[in-house]
Amino acid sequence: MAITIKDIARITNVSATTVSRVLNNKHEGVSLETRQRILDTIRELDYKPNAIARGLVTKKTNTIGIIIPDISNQFFSDIARGIEDGASDHGYNVFLCNTDDKLDKESKYINALKEKCVDGIIFASSSMPNIKIISELIKGSIPVVVVDRHVEIENVYGIYTDNFRGGYIATKHLIDLNHKKIGCITGPLGNHNSKERLDGYKQALLDSCITFNEDLVAEGNYKINGGMKAAEKLIRNKQITALFVSNDLMAYGAYKAIKAAGLNIPEDISIVGFDDTELSQIIEPELTTIRQPAYQMGIEAERALIKIISGKSVKDRNKSFSPNLIIRKSTSKYQAKII
Ligand code: RIB
Numbered sequence: 001m002a003i004t005i006k007d008i009a010r011i012t013n014v015s016a017t018t019v020s021r022v023l024n025n026k027h028e029g030v031s032l033e034t035r036q037r038i039l040d041t042i043r044e045l046d047y048k049p050n051a052i053a054r055g056l057v058t059k060k061t062n063t064i065g066i067i068i069p070d071i072s073n074q075f076f077s078d079i080a081r082g083i084e085d086g087a088s089d090h091g092y093n094v095f096l097c098n099t100d101d102k103l104d105k106e107s108k109y110i111n112a113l114k115e116k117c118v119d120g121i122i123f124a125s126s127s128m129p130n131i132k133i134i135s136e137l138i139k140g141s142i143p144v145v146v147v148d149r150h151v152e153i154e155n156v157y158g159i160y161t162d163n164f165r166g167g168y169i170a171t172k173h174l175i176d177l178n179h180k181k182i183g184c185i186t187g188p189l190g191n192h193n194s195k196e197r198l199d200g201y202k203q204a205l206l207d208s209c210i211t212f213n214e215d216l217v218a219e220g221n222y223k224i225n226g227g228m229k230a231a232e233k234l235i236r237n238k239q240i241t242a243l244f245v246s247n248d249l250m251a252y253g254a255y256k257a258i259k260a261a262g263l264n265i266p267e268d269i270s271i272v273g274f275d276d277t278e279l280s281q282i283i284e285p286e287l288t289t290i291r292q293p294a295y296q297m298g299i300e301a302e303r304a305l306i307k308i309i310s311g312k313s314v315k316d317r318n319k320s321f322s323p324n325l326i327i328r329k330s331t332s333k334y335q336a337k338i339i
Helices: 005-012 016-023 032-044 051-058 074-089 103-115 131-139 163-176 192-207 224-235 248-260 294-309
Strands: 063-068 093-098 120-123 144-147 157-161 182-186 217-219 242-245 270-272 289-291 318-321 324-326
Touching: 005 016, 005 032, 016 032, 063 074, 063 103, 063 294, 074 093, 074 294, 093 103, 103 131, 120 131, 120 294, 131 144, 144 294, 157 163, 157 294, 163 182, 163 192, 163 242, 163 270, 163 289, 163 324, 182 192, 182 224, 217 224, 224 242, 224 248, 242 248, 248 270, 294 318
Parallel strands: 063 093, 063 120, 120 144, 144 157, 157 318, 182 217, 182 242, 242 270
Antiparallel strands: 289 324
């Protein structure tokens, strides 16, 4: 039988209220001797406060939910790590929900976190977000902070990267290396940040008077296999000399397709990725990419959520991080081949 707060009170000859005050570090009116007797008894009997009972009283569970689409992608595990580190510092536990980019799992986890009465939710939507469900969540009673994947719902708090700028500086880097036939492998175009990166690519071409050719664009799925299939399509007779790939996992897939076609990186095709996950500095040749601060995004999202839970104001509803170009060995200057 689990030890209850009433057992501690009876054994130490004080009221349950006094025990609760000591548990919550509210010592006014409790003598040092009484406090020590209560703490000793709690330790001897290994008493653990009942979280559900406590939640019924405080209306808080000191838990937050994290919903992300792909825990196997280091970008999202870095976000989750930042959230968990911040939550732990603030005395919160986390429930981590991985939706596998599937809408049915996304709905299931949103309902599960509501049933667990979490104090708040940090949410990165699937590639094809269900705006109705997300809108109900955001307009509901549980505070929500959206991270990475923008949702077109007013008054939502969000932590993002400037994806347009990321697509722009990636493409501009290739243009500055004298490339003109630059392909683009996008993320799933139902995803807001995939569209923004593609728009940045288009704008960089336009600003350098390079005509946009939609035949040089292929849609991917933010996974290795999607990058490989899209690259196979683009390198077939397209004479591209460079590729902007909208995330690092797909860039790894593009490597495989380019090497399978007997081509070399960067001599035949230069590649720029997006995210800067750890493998990008291990893969051969090391990947030039756009870094987004995933861990810091997680820290900021958790910080904003705790403020909202505590009824404090959050300075800016949409915090956007600037991406950085990380130049490595997968890009080089284009030189026309003399046949
Ligand atoms: O790698 C996964 C991609 O999807 C990242 O670029 C991130 O922005 C997420 O939206």
